[in-house]
Amino acid sequence: MRNLVIVSAVIAAGLAAPAATSKTPVAKGGEILWDSFGVPHVYAKTEAGIFHGFGYAQAQSHGNLLLHLYGEARARAAEYWGDKYAASDKWLIANDVPERSARWYAQQTPQFRADLDAFAAGINAYAEAHRETLDPTVLQVLPIRGVDVMAHAHRLMNYVYIASEQKVLANPEANEAGGSNAWAVAPSRSASGKTLLLANPHLPWSPSLLTYYEAHLNGPGLSLYGATQVGLPILRFGFNDQLGFTNTVNTILGFTAYNLKLADGGYSFDGKTLPFKTVGKSFKVRQPDGTLKTVAFEQRSSVQGPVFATPDGRTIALKVAGLDRPGVLSQYYEMGRARDWAQFQTAVRRVQVPMFNIVYGDRAGHILYLDNGILPKHPDGDFRTWSRPVAGDTSKTLWTEVHGYDDLPKVLDPASGFVQNANDPPWVSTWPQVLDPAKFPAYVAVRGPMSQRAQMSVKLLAEGPKISFDDFVAKKVTTRSLMADRLLPELVPLAEASDDPELKSAAALLKGWDHRFEPDARGALLFETWALLFSPTNFTTLKNYRETWSAERPLETPTGLKDPAAVLAMLKAAVAKTRTLYGAVDRPFGEVSRFHLGAVDLPGNGGFGNTGVFRTMTWGPMKNGQRTPVHGETWVSMVEFGTPMKAVGLMSYGNSSQPGSKHESDQLSYLANKTFRTLWTMRGEVEKHVEETTKF
Known part of the structure; x- marks a missing residue:
């Protein structure tokens, strides 16, 4: 047996600087104003104070989840909670995440390392003062240290979003990170002559490392409103009075x-x-x-x-890629501190964030789409080549460099007056198309097909007169299905001409439906069931379309019914399946599809994104006579950079996951009504709606 060097799985105390405590002087003199929706508005006199307050706030709103995530990021979850977490721990340990996290923490500037310590100290301060509110099973994770914050970010960014165990070992096409929508509209396309920005990520609703948290952070050089994922000490989606930015998941091969x-x-x-x-x-x-x-x-x-x-x-x-780039958190912080396009571009030019499209807009009228990420340079090969395992017996495939900011696809201030992304490849980020795939390496992104949700996104921005803020909001909440628009005008006449009474009845039902997934829609469930038979694999299979997707006609394809007899047989089967699943073929959509959390149970709206619905809701299986979202609309903010600014938004599942919190489901009524909250960004506005104050 060979002699082996034994490496501990634990981030040893000796690897990290001493943890800051809740008594750290630099974090003194701040306060959190909690508004009536459980949003923390942190006001601090120092930079570290901002982080301290934000850590305290996250612990109050998501303490059980937060501590569990840090236990997982340490690669000690199996030690804390049993065999269920052994595979996760082993994956992180095998990839040196604990050791690298300690190195990354040590490589931060002294100021930012102090910020991470202050964030951890805020968590510890809450836990010390309110130990009884936390699940006893997570208390063993305390105290939290700055290196734990770095470890969580490293795990999330590099070994969940980029290289999850599922994606690496089992299915290269696995997507465990969900999807999102993003829009930026320039003054030339807006009715007010002011820039508009939409942030709209879609992620799972069950509490996890992908859960979002809304906050407002204020201190020296920073006044940023937005959201991030629980456990991160910075905002990934944010706006100040001069600019804003959002992310969507992209397909970068990191x-x-x-x-x-x-x-x-x-x-x-x-x-x-x-x-x-x-x-x-x-x-x-x-x-x-x-x-x-x-x-x-x-x-x-x-x-x-x-x-x-x-x-x-x-x-x-x-x-x-990017394991030598420890600046993901500091780059996001710099993006939030930026006051104009030049400062923002300086921040994103660092390319420390390993993936995500970045969509940006500012008061000066600049808008940007950037296919951001840390992308290896390859000598040849296309996206398919490098998305699967390549030959490992030759140095020809062993990359040593990554692309810089100037190499990445981007669209700045297009003549169209808008940029968008709905997780599609970068090529139709605006319309008319600006980016030419032929001018980039073939491994940057696939050419297509472009999803029908992404096509709907482009159509909503390109169609009609200049967009007012009210139009912007109305377009955002549309539940119309592009797939239905394209296929029902052919399917309905075919069914009407049939001799089968059941098909004739189905035709009448579908003909009376307006193609929107609204609570009173009686044809929506039948269409959804038929559409999944017509286009299996989550509505993505194209074999039954008469014309499949074409790069030459990216906003008009796929379309048409290839085999009339086959699609009628599918409709016949869909009638039976709809009746079995939902009890009746014409059951109202909202009786079945519910926004149900805790005691709140309301009729739902919105549909599967791949049917070309922009207001995305991924409905789970039927349970106890209803189905609820498993994924979809989470954080939404819509901003107009006027004077005064207009800002509305929503956190669909509420801003707290702690047991007994009234803020777990208090925003579902807005979601059901397709309305939004005013986002209070000025202190005077905040003070009118204070529910609780925390001093630190």
Whole structure:
């Protein structure tokens, strides 16, 4: 047996600077004004004070979730909570996340390291003062340190969004990060002559590391309103009185998997046999009786990176881009501090954020779409080539550089007056099209197909007169299905001409439906059921369209029915299936589809994004006679950079996940009514709606 170096799974206390405490002097003298929707408005006299207050606020609103996430990010979740988390811990340990997080923390500027410590100290201060409000099972994670905050960000960005275990080892096309919508409208396209900005991420509704939190942060050089994911100390979606920015998930290929060719004593590389480097690693797993079992494993690595076995028996190595770039959090903070386009561009030019489209707008009238991310440079190959494991026995596939900001697809101030993204590739980020895919490496992004939600996004911005703020809001909440617009004008006459009474009845039902997923819609459930038979795999299969998607006609395709007999058979089957699932073919959409959290239970609206619905709701399976969202509308903000500013928004599932909080479901009525809250950005406005004040 070889001698092995044993590396602990734990981020040891010696790896990190001493934790700040709630008594840290630089964090003194601030306050949190909690408004009537549970939104914390943090006011601080120092930069570290902003972070302290924000940490305290997150602990009050999401304490159980927050501490659990930090326990997971330490790669100690199995030690705390049992075998359920063993695979997650092992994945993080195998990829050196604990050790790298400590290095990244140490590489921050002294000021930003103090900020991370202050955020952690705020969490600890809340826990010390309100221990009884927290689940006893998460208290063992305390105290939180600045390095834990960095570890959570590192895990989320690099090993969930970029290189999750599922995506790397099982399914390269897996998307565990959800989707989003984003719009920026320039003064030339708006009725007021002012810039408009929409932030609209779509993520799971169940509490997780993808849960959003709304906040307003104020201190030296910062007055930023927006949202972020629980556990992050910065806002990922935000606006100040001069500018704003939002993100959507993009398809950037931030990692490469390599198929290794095993040889006696190691693996083949450039005609030679190289030995694996092997390190012993371990983690602890809590047993049902409370004892801890140490699980040890050997982690191999190759010239490319750590080595893993896939479920189908292959041996692959993993190389993740950006592991030498520790500035993701500080870049977001700089983006929020920016006061104009020049300052904002300086921040994003750092390219520390490993993925996400960035959509931006400002008071001066600039708008931007950026296909942002840390993208490896390859000598050749297209997106499909590099999205799957490539040959690992040659240095020809071993990249050593990444693309800079100037290489990335972007659209700044287009003549159209708008930019948009709905998780589609960058090419139709405005219309008429500005970006030419031929001018970029083929691995940057696929050419298509463009989703029908993305097509609807473009159509909503391009159609009609100049867009007023009221128009902006109305377009945002439309539940119209582009797929229905395209297919029902052909399907209904076919069914009407049938000799089958059931098909004739279905035709009448669909003909009377206005193609919108609203509570009183009686044809929506039948269409949705038929559409999934017509276009399986989450409404994405194109084989039954007469004309599939075309890059030459990106906003008009796919369209048409290829086989009339087949689609009628699908409609017949859909009638039976709709009756089985929902009790009646013509059941009102809102009787079945509910916005139900806690004691609040309201008729729902919105539909599956891939049916071309911009107001996205991914409805879960039927349970107890209804279905509820599992994913979709979460944080929304809409801003007009006028004088005064207009800002409205919503956090669909509320701004707290703590048991007993009245802010878990207090915004569902707005969601059901397709209305929004005024976002209080001025202190005078905030003070009129204060529910609670916290001094620190």
